[in-house]
Amino acid sequence: RKEVEQDPGPFNVPEGATVAFNCTYSNSASQSFFWYRQDCRKEPKLLMSVYSSGNEDGRFTAQLNRASQYISLLIRDSKLSDSATYLCVVNPLGSGGYNKLIFGAGTRLAVHP
Amino acid sequence: GAGVSQSPSNKVTEKGKDVELRCDPISGHTALYWYRQRLGQGLEFLIYFQGNSAPDKSGLPSDRFSAERTGGSVSTLTIQRTQQEDSAVYLCASSSTGESSYNEQFFGPGTRLTVL
Numbered sequence: 665r666k667e668v669e670q671d672p673g674p675f676n677v678p679e680g681a682t683v684a685f686n687c688t689y690s691n692s693a694s695q696s697f698f699w700y701r702q703d704c705r706k707e708p709k710l711l712m713s714v715y716s717s718g719n720e721d722g723r724f725t726a727q728l729n730r731a732s733q734y735i736s737l738l739i740r741d742s743k744l745s746d747s748a749t750y751l752c753v754v755n756p757l758g759s760g761g762y763n764k765l766i767f768g769a770g771t772r773l774a775v776h777p
Numbered sequence: 778g779a780g781v782s783q784s785p786s787n788k789v790t791e792k793g794k795d796v797e798l799r800c801d802p803i804s805g806h807t808a809l810y811w812y813r814q815r816l817g818q819g820l821e822f823l824i825y826f827q828g829n830s831a832p833d834k835s836g837l838p839s840d841r842f843s844a845e846r847t848g849g850s851v852s853t854l855t856i857q858r859t860q861q862e863d864s865a866v867y868l869c870a871s872s873s874t875g876e877s878s879y880n881e882q883f884f885g886p887g888t889r890l891t892v893l
């Protein structure tokens with residue numbers, strides 16, 4: 665079983681749609697969680713951290729369910745510019761360990777007019 | 778300020794040749810990471826540096842792969858006797874410290890390696 669699993673998609677949605685991505689992780693001791701965005705042939709960039717209480721950044725909402733070892737990302741009012749691959753990222757070692765990131769394979773989103 | 782830079786941006790080599798990939802982290806960042814991304818796949822962790830030492834090199838796929846970091850700054854990833862399965866994008870990232878699980882890692886643009 666992969667340490668971080670995501671639905672590869674692609675998700676093809678019209679502009680203005682709401683879309684949700686899910687991710688599961690295998691290490692129950694993991695402490696920190698992130699969503700990164702990767703545009704085609706570009707490097708990954710941090711989109712947002714994911715906190716236990718859930719957090720929102722504009723049109724983006726991230727949720728964490730520790731009991732189910734499940735992370736989600738919700739994008740509201742999709743824009744063409746949201747088209748990218750969204751990477752679910754977990755630090756499996758948590759506090760006391762170092763900043764090691766385990767990446768999911770990514771979920772591809774394509775927003776069309 | 779300047780971000781993470783990598784060189785070369787593209788490298789085409791013949792099977793069996795050695796290659797060196799370079800990473801310049803953000804100035805002052807003590808932690809440096811190398812990842813590999815094969816086409817259509819996620820990032821695979823290769824090695825982590827804190828300063829000049831590598832406390833975790835567990836991701837290096839074989840003894841053909843090695844990396845070093847000098848002066849707490851520039852790092853080189855060397856692949857000896859390259860094989861076709863080494864073809865991938867090699868990404869370098871740095872963070873201000875490796876000793877917190879919350880510090881953002883900033884990625885360079887990558888080196889696209891093609892082994893013919």
